[in-house]
Amino acid sequence: MVIELGGNPSFDFNGSITHLVCEQIVRNEKILSCISCGLYVLRLEYIMDSxxxxxxxxxxxxxxxxxIFMKKYQFTLERLECLARSSRQWRIELQEISPHRRAFSNWRAVLYCSRRRFVEIQRIIINGGGIAIHRFKFR
Known part of the structure; x- marks a missing residue:
């Protein structure tokens, strides 16, 4: 469907992505990376209706x-409702500042977390335009 409409689908996060379409909004690396880049985070109906x-x-x-959607949709968790609302707010905020601005532009972060969590959080910060190092490398 996406190809027939002239789109170029990707299952990996890369610099050419402009929209993320997901059946459910969840707090994961891919969605947080898209939010940090100010990309559209859309419901699956977008592809179907298009x-x-x-x-x-x-x-x-x-x-x-x-x-309008937020008024009629019942989220199972309040934090997912906040995530949905934030995805739009960040997109609008970053577009108003600059089309190339990202949420973590000019950030230099030292992360105090487990090494496993560090890898995920580091990718989100890098995708959002920042730099992150683990506390063990910061001396």
Missing amino acids: YKAKKWLDPEDYEWGNP
């Missing part, structure tokens, strides 16, 4: 944090 219309529809209507 395919039916035979053209890409306005992504704002399908954004997880869209205020």
